[in-house]
Amino acid sequence: MTHSYTMAVVFGLIAGFLCRIRMLRTDFRQYPTYPHGRVIHLSLGLIAAGLGAVAVPALFEKNYTAITFLALAAQQFREVRNMERETLSKLDEMELVKRGATYIEGIAMVFEGRNFLVILSAFLTSLAVMIGRWPWGILVGLVVVGLTGWLRSGKSLDQIADVQIASVRLKGPNLYVDDIYIMNIGLEDNRRRIREHGVGVVVVPKDRHSRFTLANTGQRQAILHDVSVVLGVFRDTGEPSLVPLIKRDLNDGRLGVFLLPEEKDPEAVLEVVRRVPVLESAVRMPLTPSRNQRST
Amino acid sequence: MGTTFEKTILAVVSSNREQVAGGAPLFYEKDRKQVQETAFLLEKILDGMAHELNDHTMIIVRHGS
Structure with a gap:
């Protein structure tokens, strides 16, 4: 025994x-x-x-x-x-x-x-x-x-959203990715560096659930972090103008992702963004009926 | 995202005296080029971010990280 x-x-x-x-x-x-x-x-x-x-x-x-x-x-x-x-x-x-x-x-x-x-x-x-x-x-x-x-x-970003390369545009001091406003860049010097190194990506949610998930700021920070880990980041301390940033289009929930990778390789950027994990605590399913019913 | 909380205007650089006054340190410059140069220096010194309000005026803002 x-x-x-x-x-x-x-x-x-x-x-x-x-x-x-x-x-x-x-x-x-x-x-x-x-x-x-x-x-x-x-x-x-x-x-x-x-x-x-x-x-x-x-x-x-x-x-x-x-x-x-x-x-x-x-x-x-x-x-x-x-x-x-x-x-x-x-x-x-x-x-x-x-x-x-x-x-x-x-x-x-x-x-x-x-x-x-x-x-x-x-x-x-x-x-x-x-x-x-x-x-x-x-x-x-x-x-x-x-x-x-x-x-x-777990799930990766490409399962809940379409990821596309988008243009980085500067209208005067204002920086846009596609048509999503990102931030105001005051210095000519920084605008030049952004024109040289900036890469824009648009993340389009596939359905309404993923739209809520992508709105989570933690999920967005994860995208920025993963890209900076794999492709490096063109910035240093005390350079707040050169900060990768994600802004959301309030009308349709698209994310405008502004990135400053060390190596400007749009294909690699796309690949990394697609592989970003969907964070468990960011997942929202606001339209699942059973959860929308009275929960008193 | 990352840089969203507490913002303070650390300095104002302008070439139009009539446009600016008040609490933050003010720097008057002759023209647009001078404004850019001063704002550049201030941005590096203060670790703030330079924003352009219009052709005459720029502000240096500290975004809480």
Whole structure:
């Protein structure tokens, strides 16, 4: 009997850890940082996997106190969210183009949520070994690892909006992207630099839901941040005129995106804007009937 | 977006004395070119943003970040 317990824990642990590895990806945004940021999250993932895996044998032994430790573990992983939020907020103060609170909250939430997913995967795998035999463990393990990989990526901007290149125009001191007013640029010198380096993009929402989502300032800041991370930004501290900015056309909800990438490559800009994640906390579905009904 | 809160006019540069008066530091210049030059310097020194109100007057504004 002890032997099958060990098997269950080992299988659960391995499946959980594999899930964490599968869900931990350092992409073009360079977060989590390599190598130490990754080490931290892999270690936490291993602990989470251990907790989930051990819970099942504990349950079989009718050791219900051990199960309550899961609640304690949940508390611990909430700390992960705080840790990420604090780190990112601190780092954000040093960015030329900020990530923004919504983006940071989104990332922190993902780290917490993924640890819970790891606990669940380890638990299920461990359960499969206990109820069936070890081949079942392998099967369930493979399924959960596959599922978490599928759950990993959320929506990107091109799924909710059309992204097009637009002209950057200066009418006197006034800067426009397409026909959307951006800001007033007083100095000739800055106007010249904007003519040289500015890239304009118009984001057209595909439906009325996405129109509300795109209105969220956190979502807009995420667009600016991602472009500045991948393509660099032509600005420095103390140059408030050279700031990438997004303004919204109030009539139809289009976004006029004014960018100052280090490399002026409109195609690359388009590609990056299309891949900007749609932030979970920015999503609005104001017209879904069930939510519009009286919520008293 | 990013630069939207608390704005203050740090300085006013103008070539038209009749147009400006009041609380912020005022800089009078001869012509448009001089206005641009002074505004350029002030923008760099004050870390503010220069805006053009009309052909004669520019203001330097600090946008809260």
